[in-house]
Each structure stands twice: as structure tokens, then as C-alpha cells.
Amino acid sequence: xxxxxxxxxxxxxxxxxxxAVDAVAGxxxxxxxxxFFSMLGPSGSGKTTVLRMIAGFELPTAGSVFLSGQDVTxxxxxxxxxxxxxxxxxxxxxxxxxxxxxxxxxxxxVARAARxxxxxxxxxSVRLEGYGRRKPSAMSGGQRQRVALARALVxxxxxxxxDEPLGALDRKLREQMQVELKQIQRDVGITFVFVTHDQxxxxxxxxxxxxxxxxxIAQVGTPEEVYERPASPFVAGFVGTSNVxxxxxxxxxxxxxxxxxxxxxKIDISSxxxxxxxxxxxxxxxxxxxxxxxxxxxRAVVVSQNRHNGSPLVARGDRVHLSWHDEHVVEIPPVAKExxxx
Amino acid sequence: MTSLGSYLHRHPRLRLAGLLSAPLLWLVVAxxxxxxxxxxxxxxxxxxxxxxxxxxxxxxNFRTILTEExxxxxxxxxxxxxxxxxxxxxxxxxxxxxxxxxxxxxxxxLVIAILTPLWASYLVKAYAWRILLANDGPMDSVxxxxxxxxxxxxxxxxxxxxxxxxxxxxxxxxxxxxxxxEASADLGARGGRTFRSxxxxxxxPSIFAGSIFTxxxxxxxxxxxxxxxxxxQLIGNLVYANIxxxxxxxxxxxxxxxxxxxxVVYLLAVRxxxxxxxx
Numbered sequence: 001x002x003x004x005x006x007x008x009x010x011x012x013x014x015x016x017x018x019x020a021v022d023a024v025a026g027x028x029x030x031x032x033x034x035x036f037f038s039m040l041g042p043s044g045s046g047k048t049t050v051l052r053m054i055a056g057f058e059l060p061t062a063g064s065v066f067l068s069g070q071d072v073t074x075x076x077x078x079x080x081x082x083x084x085x086x087x088x089x090x091x092x093x094x095x096x097x098x099x100x101x102x103x104x105x106x107x108x109x110v111a112r113a114a115r116x117x118x119x120x121x122x123x124x125s126v127r128l129e130g131y132g133r134r135k136p137s138a139m140s141g142g143q144r145q146r147v148a149l150a151r152a153l154v155x156x157x158x159x160x161x162x163d164e165p166l167g168a169l170d171r172k173l174r175e176q177m178q179v180e181l182k183q184i185q186r187d188v189g190i191t192f193v194f195v196t197h198d199q200x201x202x203x204x205x206x207x208x209x210x211x212x213x214x215x216x217i218a219q220v221g222t223p224e225e226v227y228e229r230p231a232s233p234f235v236a237g238f239v240g241t242s243n244v245x246x247x248x249x250x251x252x253x254x255x256x257x258x259x260x261x262x263x264x265x266k267i268d269i270s271s272x273x274x275x276x277x278x279x280x281x282x283x284x285x286x287x288x289x290x291x292x293x294x295x296x297x298x299r300a301v302v303v304s305q306n307r308h309n310g311s312p313l314v315a316r317g318d319r320v321h322l323s324w325h326d327e328h329v330v331e332i333p334p335v336a337k338e339x340x341x342x
Numbered sequence: 343m344t345s346l347g348s349y350l351h352r353h354p355r356l357r358l359a360g361l362l363s364a365p366l367l368w369l370v371v372a373x374x375x376x377x378x379x380x381x382x383x384x385x386x387x388x389x390x391x392x393x394x395x396x397x398x399x400x401x402x403n404f405r406t407i408l409t410e411e412x413x414x415x416x417x418x419x420x421x422x423x424x425x426x427x428x429x430x431x432x433x434x435x436x437x438x439x440x441x442x443x444x445x446x447x448x449x450x451x452l453v454i455a456i457l458t459p460l461w462a463s464y465l466v467k468a469y470a471w472r473i474l475l476a477n478d479g480p481m482d483s484v485x486x487x488x489x490x491x492x493x494x495x496x497x498x499x500x501x502x503x504x505x506x507x508x509x510x511x512x513x514x515x516x517x518x519x520x521x522x523x524e525a526s527a528d529l530g531a532r533g534g535r536t537f538r539s540x541x542x543x544x545x546x547p548s549i550f551a552g553s554i555f556t557x558x559x560x561x562x563x564x565x566x567x568x569x570x571x572x573x574x575q576l577i578g579n580l581v582y583a584n585i586x587x588x589x590x591x592x593x594x595x596x597x598x599x600x601x602x603x604x605x606v607v608y609l610l611a612v613r614x615x616x617x618x619x620x621x
Contacts, residue, residue, distance in 0.1 A: 090519065
């Protein structure tokens with residue numbers, strides 16, 4: 001049976017091939033009970049396929065899926081104690097909002113009065129009380145998204161799977177929903193597995209993040225670990241922007257061989273340090289981005305807070321020096337593959 | 343000097359007139375005109391001695407249709423045949439269309455396979471069935487029936503009109519996102535439940551759209567009935583008999599208004615389901 005140490009989800013050697021293509025090429029992962037876990041990666045990196053194998057929509061080519069210690073690899077979706085919030089919400093168009101939310105309870109044979117009450121409670125928890133009689137087509141994108149969330153949560157699943165649920169919302173709404181999702185997750189205490197290609201989303205909401213690259217997990221860790229200590233050039237480039245230095249540039253900057261990464265906001269424009277020429281100045285409201293061509297032979301991006309009014313520190317074509325603290329230089333374990341340039 | 347194209351560009355009404363005048367003329371003259379003539383001539387009669395059409399308003403034809411039992415029987419029989427054909431087509435078409443749209447990897451090939459029989463002559467297909475259904479023919483030797491008659495009529499009409507049911511249902515299923523089926527399974531529903539609670543309700547307008555074809559085509563048919571129906575008579579046969587043997591065109595027109603009326607009622611009924619948007 002389950003106890004506190006049994007992970008909510010355990011994936012071992014999980015693979016999925018579509019014809020000759022390995023969408024998922026061997027994933028091992030444990031997700032703890034009650035965790036807000038994000039799977040982050042570019043499209044085609046296999047994160048959604050992993051989610052669909054946890055939900056039961058795809059059968060793995062190899063490997064196993066365990067939910068609370070139970071092997072569910074070959075079980076149908078309706079036999080698994082997980083619920084999904086779909087990217088397109090997948091609300092039933094012929095049912096009202098209330099009927100949509102009640103569907104899971106109705107299928108499991110919950111009595112009418114109980115299911116009505118639970119559905120109303122679920123709708124209230126996503127701040128949609130009073131919308132029960134509407135059809136999904138009469139609701140906005142953000143409202144539909146919340147209906148989909150209520151429809152999944154009302155079943156009190158052990159695990160909630162969310163497949164890019166905020167992808168279709170505009171920016172303001174998305175940021176608001178990020179906060180709300182995190183709040184709801186804390187309130188209900190259910191394990192959330194959240195698939196996204198948006199690194200901001202993954203970093204702001206998650207307890208832990210898995211970064212996917214071509215069907216494999218490149219790194220798993222807390223948002224801080226993944227951001228501050230990227231395990232590969234790919235992670236450094238995908239999670240936030242980063243300056244990755246290799247080869248001769250690395251040798252002349254750090255006096256040794258290797259791959260090094262420094263975040264743009266950790267670099268200062270100062271009176272001494274690595275010399276270079278400002279190639280571009282991009283004003284972006286709260287910050288200004290400077291692109292500097294280093295004499296050492298590579299390009300570096302520097303982000304500086306606009307704490308004072310007035311013109312930028314330096315202009316295009318100026319000669320500058322870049323400095324940084326040694327502890328902000330991350331040495332990335334060498335990978336035989338391509339390097340992600342900043 | 344401006345070209346015709348740029349002149350028309352500045353005069354959108356003229357453009358619209360050029361585009362629509364031919365189809366409108368066709369619709370009014372050929373289509374509505376024929377229907378109007380049908381309706382008007384239904385109120386004429388035929389002189390019993392000379393066989394000439396008497397162009398005077400009379401309700402005699404409709405009085406005959408409403409009072410003589412044979413017309414009520416034929417109407418009810420035709421309705422029964424049309425309804426049976428429609429039900430059979432729905433039962434066959436839903437799983438076939440589902441397989442085509444959601445399961446098979448050879449979607450386009452299957453759609454072509456469904457369309458191909460429509461290229462063959464209606465008469466040839468009907469006669470092919472006459473051979474299949476003949477005494478000591480293939481159907482008779484394998485199943486011991488059904489022989490020529492009303493059962494054979496329903497069978498052959500179902501075969502004839504099945505594509506017209508499959509295509510709208512297939513189109514409806516293509517528009518049904520897979521995620522709806524997954525969401526239903528995700529929420530605990532097995533296949534049968536998902537079918538009843540999600541697929542069928544979403545598909546209902548498409549099914550009604552298909553039924554408009556199967557129902558009206560069956561209701562007006564007289565050739566299949568003649569070829570495989572044995573002694574069975576449907577509305578179409580009565581119309582045909584009055585045009586030919588009886589030489590009573592006004593009475594034929596009066597009978598022909600029965601299926602028109604039935605279809606008007608049927609269309610009004612299915613309009614509420616949203617089926618007309620599916621056509």
C-alpha cells in the first residue's frame with residue numbers, strides 16, 4: 001500500500017516510438033505526493049507524450065508507469081486515479097457547465113444531490129459560481145479553462161495532469177491563472193503535473209522542474225537549481241537566456257578549457273574586466289539589454305535594471321568592460337552534442 | 343481606358359448581379375416553376391371520356407386521396423419503408439463512419455470506397471440486386487430469402503442511400519475533437535458510456551442531416567420498388583402509374599404533393615436539432 005514515501009508517480013525506462021521516431025527515449029522520474037511538478041521543454045521534446053502515457057492515452061513502447069506504487073502501465077484511462085486538464089479544454093459542447101463538471105461523478109454513480117453539491121463547490125473553488133447553466137460556448141477562454149480545472153478537480157484525483165492549460169490565454173490572464181493554479185494546488189494538496197514550453201510558467205509555479213530535450217530529461221531540480229546551475233548548455237539556453245562560452249573564448253575568459261555559463265543579469269558593465277564593443281542596446285521597460293561583442297571572440301548579453309531615469313549607461317559602438325563574480329560562473333558538464341549559444 | 347475588371351470592382355452590385363443572375367434564373371424558372379406547376383395542376387382534373395386535362399379548379403383529386411383507403415395504406419407503407427431505411431442506414435453508418443474518422447489510417451481510401459458506388463448507374467445496381475434476390479439466386483440459396491417484396495425494397499434502398507448517411511456523419515466525426523473522447527475516458531467513462539453521452543449527442547445533427555437524404559430519397563423512389571419490390575406499391579409507383587397507364591397527370595400531381603408535404607413537416611421537425619446547418 002501507499003505511505004508517505006511512495007512517490008505519486010514513478011516512471012521507469014519509459015519509451016514511446018511513433019514509427020521510426022522516438023518521441024520519448026527513456027525517461028526515469030519520481031514525482032512526490034503533493035508536489036507541483038513541471039515538465040518543461042520545446043515542442044516535440046516528448047513532455048506531452050510522457051503526460052499522455054501517465055494519463056493512459058498512449059501505451060508506452062517500453063517501460064512502466066506507477067501511480068502510488070501500483071503498476072498502471074497497461075490500464076485504460078478510466079481505470080486510473082488521475083484526471084487531465086486538456087490544452088483545448090475538451091469541454092463537452094452539448095452539456096452545460098454544471099453537467100460538464102458533474103460528468104465524472106455521474107459516470108461513477110454518485111447520487112444526483114451529492115454530485116450537484118460537489119460540482120457547485122468545485123465551480124466555486126475556481127470562482128465560477130452561478131455559471132453552471134451556461135454552455136461552454138458562451139464562456140471566455142479563461143472561464144473555460146477554469147471549468148476544465150473544476151471538472152477534473154471535482155473527482156479528487158490523486159494526480160492532476162495539466163497539458164499546457166494556459167497556452168491559449170493572453171498574457172495578463174495567464175499570469176493571473178499561474179497564481180491561481182498554484183493557490184488551488186496548495187489548497188487541495190493534489191499532485192500537479194504541469195506540461196509547458198514556457199520557462200517563466202515552470203519557474204514561477206513549480207516545486208520541481210524537469211527539462212526535456214529530444215525525448216529525454218536533461219535536468220530535474222528545483223527552479224533555482226535548474227536556473228542557477230544548468231546541467232547542460234541546452235538547459236542553460238532554454239531556461240532563461242544565458243551566455244554560454246566554449247572553446248577559445250572560454251579559455252581566454254576563464255583560463256581553462258570547458259563550457260561556462262553566466263546569466264545576463266549577473267554581468268555588470270564596469271571599468272575593468274573582459275573588454276568588448278557594444279553591438280546593440282535594447283530598452284525593454286524595467287530592464288535594458290546590451291549585446292556586447294567580446295574581444296575574446298564571442299557575444300555576451302547583459303541585462304541591467306533601469307533603476308534610474310535617463311539614458312542607458314552606454315551606447316552602441318562604445319568600448320566597455322564586463323565583470324562578474326566567480327560564483328556566478330557555472331561550469332557545465334561537457335556534452336558531446338550541440339552548444340546552445342546565448 | 344479601364345478594363346471590365348476594374349469597372350466591376352467599383353460597382354459591387356453589378357458584380358453580384360453578374361454572379362447570381364444565372365443561378366437565380368435557374369432556381370426560379372426550373373425549380374420553383376416546376377413545383378408551382380405541380381401544385382397548380384394537382385387541382386385540375388381529366389375528362390373521363392376524352393382524356394383531356396380540364397383546367398378548372400377542383401378538389402376532386404384530394405377528395406379521392408383522402409377518402410379511398412388504398413392511398414392512406416400506400417402513404418403509411420411508404421413512410422414505414424423510408425423510416426426503416428433511415429434507421430438501418432444510421433445503425434450501419436455510425437460505426438462505419440467512426441472507424442473511418444477515428445480509427446483507420448486509410449481515411450481517404452475509405453471515403454473514396456464509400457463514394458465509388460455512387461458513380462455506378464442506379465439501374466445497374468438495382469438489377470444487380472434483382473439477380474442477387476432472385477429465386478434460387480445467391481441470397482435465396484444462402485439465407486433462404488428474402489425474395490422480392492417489401493423487405494427486399496428496404497434492403498436495396500438501404501444499400502443505395504447508405505453513402506448519403508455515412509458522409510455527413512463522417513464529416514461530423516471529423517469535427518469532433520479526439521480530446522473529447524479522451525476527456526470522457528479520463529473522467530472514468532468506458533467506451534459505451536462515452537459513445538452514448540458524448541459521441542451520439544454531438545453527432546445528432548449530422549445523423550439528422552443524413553436522414554434527410556435517406557428519408558426523402560426513399561420516399562420518392564419507384565424504380566427499386568418496381569425491380570425488387572414484387573407487388574409492393576409505394577407513393578412513387580402510384581405517381582408513375584397515373585402518368586403512364588392511367589394518363590391522369592393532375593391526379594399524379596396530387597399524389598406527388600404527399601411526399602412534398604411529409605418532407606416539409608420532416609424538415610421543420612429536424613430544423614430544431616440544428617441538422618440544417620450540417621448540410
